[in-house]
Amino acid sequence: MTGWVAIAGLGPGREDLVTPEASAALAEATDVIGYIPYVARVAPRDGLTLHPTDNRVELDRAAHALELAATGARVVIVSSGDPGVFAMASAVFEALEAHPKYAASDIRVLPGITAMLAAAAAAGAPLGHDFCAINLSDNLKPWALIEHRLRMAARGDFAMAFYNPRSKSRPEGFEKTLNILREECSPEHLIIFARAVSTPDQAINTVTLGEATPDMADMRTVVLVGNAATRRVGRYVYTPRSAT
Amino acid sequence: MTGWVAIAGLGPGREDLVTPEASAALAEATDVIGYIPYVARVAPRDGLTLHPTDNRVELDRAAHALELAATGARVVIVSSGDPGVFAMASAVFEALEAHPKYAASDIRVLPGITAMLAAAAAAGAPLGHDFCAINLSDNLKPWALIEHRLRMAARGDFAMAFYNPRSKSRPEGFEKTLNILREECSPEHLIIFARAVSTPDQAINTVTLGEATPDMADMRTVVLVGNAATRRVGRYVYTPRSAT
Structure with missing residues (x-):
């Protein structure tokens, strides 16, 4: 089983602004990590573990995602808007740089509608x-x-x-x-x-x-x-x- | 019958980066207007007229959309990426300013994943x-x-x-x-x-x-x-x- 991390942008709020790419990643995920209000936008289902966390713990959250993926989990880190614009994507790459043991991680950034x-x-x-x-x-x-x-x-x-x-x-x-x-x-x-x-x-x-x-x-x-x-x-x- | 103009961003190219909002507008449209390669991304169907046009005719294209909507058509102007970023949205508002007879037009901009x-x-x-x-x-x-x-x-x-x-x-x-x-x-x-x-x-x-x-x-x-x-x-x- 090969794990991965996808950093997905859920757009500004309305569901019809979430890309099909992001929805597909959520459908395949075993774990969803993110700030509480963004994780709340993901419907619970069997086989999916939700990990809501507080604000300002971006690096811990990113390291947790890399750790889970290394054990085979399919992890989606949810951001609002676009994850590459003042959101979680940079934090994940900072964590990757800080933890060279995760260098082989499969990481994808899924763009979204930024605010x-x-x-x-x-x-x-x-x-x-x-x-x-x-x-x-x-x-x-x-x-x-x-x-x-x-x-x-x-x-x-x-x-x-x-x-x-x-x-x-x-x-x-x-x-x-x-x-x-x-x-x-x-x-x-x-x-x-x-x-x-x-x-x-x-x-x-x-x-x-x-x-x-x-x-x-x-x-x-x-x-x-x-x-x-x-x-x-x-x-x-x-x-x-x-x-x- | 009330016409409208929606200026929709189709994203950078892949279909799973088109928002559900843009897909829904295309499903309701009677007319699709845009630069040839973007109109080519829209599947033909009964009741839908495709109007592919050449590049560099943005103002003509925008005025045509406003004219069709004034007669009751549901018009989607297709852009790649996001229509508000170096694409068709500004051209439509320029045309609106140039043609005050269309001042009552129902115009919506549907954001997309910009390049x-x-x-x-x-x-x-x-x-x-x-x-x-x-x-x-x-x-x-x-x-x-x-x-x-x-x-x-x-x-x-x-x-x-x-x-x-x-x-x-x-x-x-x-x-x-x-x-x-x-x-x-x-x-x-x-x-x-x-x-x-x-x-x-x-x-x-x-x-x-x-x-x-x-x-x-x-x-x-x-x-x-x-x-x-x-x-x-x-x-x-x-x-x-x-x-x-």
Whole structure:
């Protein structure tokens, strides 16, 4: 019996945004590992062991998956969105590097619909031109680097997508982000606060940079910032394909 | 009878990367519009009219979809990847803006697995930290803007994904891109040339910036560039979650 690890993205929430590839891996799995709310999306069945774990134990979770696969288990690590975008895939490769005894592991990454693309689709096409994705959490990088990247992205007139804009433990980061954007961009730039996209709680709120306030974001929100040409047409927001 | 337009992303090529949402829209459609090779992925059936069109007629195609929907048709515009990333969604909103008589149209964007995420998954997790997506085609923007964005992205130490890196009509653009990266980044930076991802022709070629040559890319290639910390572990390439 040959074990494997698949790191699967379950998309932003709605079941019809889970790829058939991810569903097939779950159907073959003996073990499913992941953060509690993502494991809760997997239906229990005979022969399947669910291993829900708390947040911020990504490396332990990854090492556990590699250990199970080495004994023949077929393990799916579940992420929301896409596992390669601010999710579990990098943690698995960090664990692989830290534990050379698992070097022969069969590891596959199964892509998914990441939050920024679902949010953009719900709003229109605000990421229709060059854009950046930035994780605003400073748990794993210094704030100075986040600030530097925000300025580079703004000076390049990139559209932007922000993951993890705000949490209870660091409420001030997103306020600083808005202040940096105000130094670098016109107050007419459009900002989309996309909360709980594709779930029953979905809410899309589009304002100008001048109107934006820090409390418009929480940890269930992805924030999209337009470039200088991003505009409204009817109830949609889009970024034109052309730039000058 | 109420018509609608859905702009659907069919993913990078393999059928198990098409979302159930996109498949359901195709099952309800009366008309499918798109670039010839994408329409060819839709099975013919009674009651469905296929409208394959040539490349570079995006605005005509979008206006045609709005016109059909106004007469009650259920129209799916098919894109590869995600329709909001360098694909048809922005063109539809441009057409909506140009034709106010269609302002009441029911338009939905159905997200898909965009090429850079499928390529990243095939390679490991090279986009596991902050990254930029840049379209290297200068059909719709001046080369000077592309160069500026490349420099801003490199100075921000973003990982990068390049769409449309090279075509027969502009073979020199990607050579210029490599030269700019060599001015801004260490020659040890990893570059992944991901060709025809998820198809039988898939080929993943990882080299250093110092080793990269322009002919490693063609129009079926997505190019991923690591940040300063991107590394190999076994046959995988990943970017750690932490940065200093």
